[in-house]
Amino acid sequence: MPPVKKHMQASLERTGKDYREVHEWIDDPENKNERHDFTRVLEFAKMFTDKYGEEAAQEYVYHLSDDLKGKFGHVLEDTESSVNSALTYFGSFNR
Numbered sequence: 001m002p003p004v005k006k007h008m009q010a011s012l013e014r015t016g017k018d019y020r021e022v023h024e025w026i027d028d029p030e031n032k033n034e035r036h037d038f039t040r041v042l043e044f045a046k047m048f049t050d051k052y053g054e055e056a057a058q059e060y061v062y063h064l065s066d067d068l069k070g071k072f073g074h075v076l077e078d079t080e081s082s083v084n085s086a087l088t089y090f091g092s093f094n095r
């Protein structure tokens, strides 16, 4: 998962604000799992909307999405490589 600084940079590029409070809250080491829980997205998005406005809530969602891409990006690359390798091995690649 990208570090807080990367999330802040992404927010800055999207909105002109780094939303440090949002990203630090989400990645708080003591509460990290709970705060990345997709089943609580409505609850936390409302909290950010009430506290900092709708744009902050959107940046919270982007944070989760970017973490997800970070976590599974390698899995997808590895899987694609394994599939291509197996297809090549069995002579079935591009048929």
Ligand SMILES: [Zn+2]
Pocket: 001, 026, 027, 036, 063, 067
């Ligand atoms: Zn995170």
